[in-house]
Each structure stands twice: as structure tokens, then as C-alpha cells.
Amino acid sequence: EHKVQKLIIANRTRERAERLAEEVGAEVIGLGDIDARLADADIVISSTASPLPIIRKGMMERALKARRNKPVLLVDIAVPRDVEPEVGKLPNAYLYSVDDLQAIIEQNMAQRKAAAVQAESIVVQESGEFMSWLRAQSAVETIREYRSQAESVRADLESRALAALQQGADPQKVLQELAHKLTNRLIHAPTKSLQQAARDGDTERLQLLRDSLGLE
Numbered sequence: 001e002h003k004v005q006k007l008i009i010a011n012r013t014r015e016r017a018e019r020l021a022e023e024v025g026a027e028v029i030g031l032g033d034i035d036a037r038l039a040d041a042d043i044v045i046s047s048t049a050s051p052l053p054i055i056r057k058g059m060m061e062r063a064l065k066a067r068r069n070k071p072v073l074l075v076d077i078a079v080p081r082d083v084e085p086e087v088g089k090l091p092n093a094y095l096y097s098v099d100d101l102q103a104i105i106e107q108n109m110a111q112r113k114a115a116a117v118q119a120e121s122i123v124v125q126e127s128g129e130f131m132s133w134l135r136a137q138s139a140v141e142t143i144r145e146y147r148s149q150a151e152s153v154r155a156d157l158e159s160r161a162l163a164a165l166q167q168g169a170d171p172q173k174v175l176q177e178l179a180h181k182l183t184n185r186l187i188h189a190p191t192k193s194l195q196q197a198a199r200d201g202d203t204e205r206l207q208l209l210r211d212s213l214g215l216e
Contacts, residue, residue, distance in 0.1 A: 007025065009029070010033065010037075012048070031048075039062075042071075043073045044075070045074075045075045045077070046074070046075070046076050046082035048078055050082060055084065056084050057086040057087055060083075069091065070092065071093075073096075074095045077097075081097060153186060161175070190212075194206065
């Protein structure tokens with residue numbers, strides 16, 4: 001993924017190294033060749049069962065000198081270590097051991113957990129808003145019916161008032177009658193519901209109706 005141009009595999013058993021090299025298109029060298037070839041590597045990943053360090057400080061100093069101090073990244077995942085800890089103190093040699101990698105993993109996990117908590121909070125908020133919207137949709141048809149009913153009442157009374165005016169009725173009386181009848185028609189159903197809730201002793205429904213009508 002990062003466009004590595006060349007791989008070199010150093011192994012104690014050359015045959016095993018060659019089998020791996022065929023899979024990844026790598027060059028094979030022996031462990032004894034590392035000192036001479038270390039300067040060719042930008043990245044060194046080491047994981048052997050050697051009881052003693054394979055890459056020592058002096059070896060790395062020579063490699064850096066040959067590279068004219070071009071940086072080298074060393075990842076030592078062997079236990080015990082394949083790279084002397086002193087190598088990490090050299091300028092332009094960036095050494096990471098198992099402990100360093102574990103610390104990086106723990107840091108990444110902490111960041112992921114924090115991100116997960118944040119993501120969960122966003123999901124809860126957004127899903128709550130969506131459910132509120134969804135519940136509101138169930139009221140749309142009821143609201144539409146209620147508006148249609150009120151509009152029907154208005155249109156009926158308006159047509160009667162206009163007819164009365166055309167017949168020469170007193171405009172003031174027509175207007176007063178229109179307002180009176182419109183009010184009575186619109187409050188008829190809520191009034192019946194309030195009376196029924198009071199008769200039933202249903203205080204919760206009574207309070208709900210009061211809230212719906214905007215009553216303090």
C-alpha cells in the first residue's frame with residue numbers, strides 16, 4: 001500500500017527465507033550479511049529467537065554513516081530484543097520495541113473507545129430525533145382531518161352569511177351571528193370531551209384536554 005520498492009529477508013535458515021521470498025518477491029541474505037546490507041534498509045523489522053541482540057549499536061552507527069544519516073525506522077518485536085536499546089539513542093535511528101508498540105496500541109484503543117462513546121451519543125441523539133419525527137408523522141393525518149373539519153365549518157357558515165347579506169340582512173347582525181355560530185361549532189366537540197372527562201373523574205384526560213386547548 002505504501003509503494004515499498006524492495007524487500008530483503010535475512011534468516012538463519014536460508015531455505016525458509018527463500019520460500020517466503022518467493023511469495024513477496026524479496027531478496028534473501030544470511031544473518032551474517034546484515035552488517036554489510038543494513039545501510040540499504042529504510043525500515044528494519046526484526047523478530048528472531050536469538051538470545052542475544054543481532055543489531056548492535058556499532059553496526060547501526062556504520063549503517064547510518066554509510067546512509068549519510070538518512071533516517072531508519074527499526075521495529076523490534078522479538079523477545080528477548082534483537083536490537084540493542086542503545087540503537088534508539090542514535091540520531092536518525094527510530095527504534096520501537098514490543099513495549100512501545102503496546103503503548104501505541106493502548107493509546108489507539110483509548111482513542112477508539114472515546115470515539116465510540118461520542119459516536120454512540122450521536123446515534124442516541126439522532127435516533128431520538130428520528131423517532132420523534134416518526135411519531136409526529138402519525139399525527140399528521142389527524143391534524144389534516146381536524147383542519148379540514150374546521151375549514152368545512154367555516155365555509156358553511158360563511159356561505160350562509162353571504163346569502164343573508166345578499167338578501168338585504170343587517171351586516172352587523174350577520175357578522176355577529178357568524179362569529180357566534182362559528183365559535184359554538186368549533187368549541188362543541190372539545191366542550192363535550194371536557195364534560196365527559198369531568199363526569200368520569202378522569203383528571204389526567206381533563207388536564208390533557210386543557211393543555212391541548214391552551215388553557216392555563
